[in-house]
Every structure is written in C-alpha cells, then in structure tokens.
C-alpha cells in the first residue's frame with residue numbers, strides 16, 4: 001500500500017458540512033503524523049485493540065500487511081496477547097516505484113516478488129493477518145495464497161475498517177473506479193440479483209443477517225480461514241473525535 005509522507009488533512013464536503021476523511025488515519029496518513037490532535041499510529045493501535053476485543057479466534061501469531069496494516073496488528077497483538085510477528089517482509093530497496101513497468105501483469109509479478117516469506121514463522125502456523133481494508137480483494141487473496149503456499153495452516157483476515165460498500169465520490173485517490181469494483185458489491189449482486197439503496201443499507205449494517213451472509217461469502221471466495229471486519233462504531237471510537245466531523249460515506253453511504 002502506498003503511503004503519502006506528507007499527507008495534508010483531507011476535508012471533504014458531503015452534504016453541506018466539511019468533514020475529514022476517516023481513511024486519513026486508517027490508511028494513508030503517515031504514521032508519525034497527527035490530525036485533529038489524534039496520532040495516526042495511535043489510532044491504528046486503537047483499531048487493533050477494538051478488533052481484538054470482539055474476536056475469539058485461535059491464532060498463533062498476529063501480523064499486518066505491510067506497511068499500513070502493521071500498526072493495526074500491533075494494537076491487536078497487545079490487546080489479545082497473541083504474539084506479533086512479521087511472517088513476510090516487503091522487499092523494496094531495489095524496486096522503487098519509478099522503475100515500475102506500465103504493464104499491469106508485470107506490476108503484479110513484481111508486487112508478488114516483493115513479498116519475502118520467513119518460513120519459520122509461517123510453516124504450520126495459524127496466522128491472523130490485518131490489512132487496512134479490502135477494496136477489490138485481488139491483492140489480499142494473492143497474499144493469502146502466498147502464505148498457504150509458504151506453509152500456513154490457517155489465514156484469518158481482519159480488515160481494520162468495515163466493508164467498503166460505496167465508492168468514494170469526494171477524493172480522486174480512490175482505489176476503485178466503479179462501485180462494482182468493490183468486492184462487496186459483486187457479492188451483493190450475486191446474493192440479491194439486484195441492488196438498490198434499501199438493500200445496500202441492510203448490507204452496511206453489521207447487525208443484520210445479510211451483512212453476515214455477505215462477509216461469509218467474501219471469506220469463502222477469498223479462501224480465508226475466517227473473516228471479520230472492524231465495525232463502524234468501533235472505528236469511529238478508534239479515532240475518538242466527534243463523529244460528525246468524520247466522513248464515513250464509503251462504509252455507510254451517509255453524507
């Protein structure tokens with residue numbers, strides 16, 4: 001995942017009120033930065049902590065998808081008591097972005113080559129892996145397969161934010177170009193055969209059966225041993241500022 005070293009506070013205007021993009025803390029803020037007095041690194045520890053409090057999975061080790069998942073994983077490990085480790089390392093020194101080929105298949109190949117397994121930390125282990133989010137799911141599925149090939153017994157996935165159900169319409173950094181790029185939307189389409197606002201709202205609510213059916217279907221499709229997302233209320237609590245100041249549109253469709 002790409003980080004912006006000097007991310008500036010990102011204000012968007014859903015409806016008439018200026019709000020701050022919550023992804024600033026979850027994903028693209030630099031770890032040493034603070035926004036609205038809230039440290040990016042600390043917020044990610046909070047996310048991991050609240051994820052762990054709702055979880056009961058049996059795992060041998062907690063890891064983060066580098067780089068943005070790492071701090072969330074530290075928070076999870078500290079709260080759960082499951083040891084943190086780095087079962088794979090992202091190798092970057094000789095693959096700076098400027099050398100990246102323009103052809104997508106070659107870029108995918110290089111992305112795979114950048115993940116170096118630490119076999120002793122993977123073989124026969126039950127891994128709990130935290131990523132900042134799941135957009136299309138392609139990369140995380142490949143990472144999971146890479147861990148199975150490297151000998152992992154189980155790979156449990158815990159995204160540090162809720163399912164992305166709405167594409168961002170406020171910022172141009174968005175990693176999806178269409179709502180149907182989102183894995184949630186593809187699964188909802190498959191489950192329902194149609195989509196409208198009422199249906200989407202049911203799937204955005206973590207207390208509904210539909211939400212649970214969607215999460216189960218995503219986990220199955222991605223071949224995860226289990227999948228559990230961060231809840232929106234917990235994510236907002238992880239930031240700790242007035243929820244009215246935060247944009248959460250891509251998770252709940254509310255402006």
Ligand code: SF4
Pocket residue numbers: 012020021022023167168169170171247248249250251
């Ligand atoms: S919709 Fe999501 S990505 Fe876009 S500004 Fe709001 S919180 Fe950020």
